Amino acid sequence: MPELPEVETIRRQLGPELIGRRVVEAGSHPSAKFTPARDATGVEFTEDGRRGKFLIFGLDDGRELIIHLGMTGRLAIRSSGRDPSVEEDPDDAYLRAWWLLDDRRLLTYHDVRRFGRIRVVSAGDYSSIPTLHTAGPEPFDETFDSEQFWQRLARSRRPIKVQLLSQRPVAGVGNIYADEALWLAKINPKATRIGKGRAADLLDAIRVVLGRGIENGGTTLRDYRDAEGRSGDNQNALEAYGRVGRPCRRCSNALRSTVIDNRVATWCPHCQRR
DNA sequence: GTACGGCCCTGTTAGC
């Protein structure tokens, strides 16, 4: 399930391959989630970017190709283009979109569960993409400080984990890194209000876990692969997510899990008291 | 504006 570190890893890999390349043909699965991929025909990639979990590729006609990987989305570049002599990819049943480049290579988007989505919009106009439109600051933005973070958290009284997953206080945190950051900052995922000091701790923790995730090439629990088909290593660095029943690495008490807003949260009942 | 439930999807796993 790609979150900021996974999306950033893919951006860094794809950017140099795509910038300056022109799309000569594009196709997609019939679902409306993917048909906008076809709108990026005849354009040249001019820029690679990311906002939270959204990949944003600048195009030379003043628009942007926006890709969200959902749960199981994968982007890759096939060197063979659509040369029929090349053996078919066994995952082609899940090919949801493709872009044939002017050097005959093929940018492919696979997505088993079809939770991802693709859009082409005027540059900077995200009004048709609610989560992107209302996304909070980038966690590594140097102008984003803990005071702003605390103010954003104070706008809602929903549980802190729900707020993080909403992308509004800060962009790019999903279920895995939310559990990790809350564990690191010793904050209970059901807490509805935290003080400025704890908000500062949480922002620091978010930066630590996301930074570590990027360094480790992302977290692969099952599906995630980077643009070169490789698994990440960050699953070996997880302290909370997926460790329910196992001892907390700080206090040795068994980690617990609970469902908050239809998502599993794993936390330490001793370290992360309310 | 905010909160909340339901839906989209399909491979994997648990239970019978």
Added chain:
DNA sequence: TGCTAACAGGGCCGTA
């Protein structure tokens, strides 16, 4: 062994 149901979950949408 084979079938069925539950589960995973990010984002969107309708309703309150």
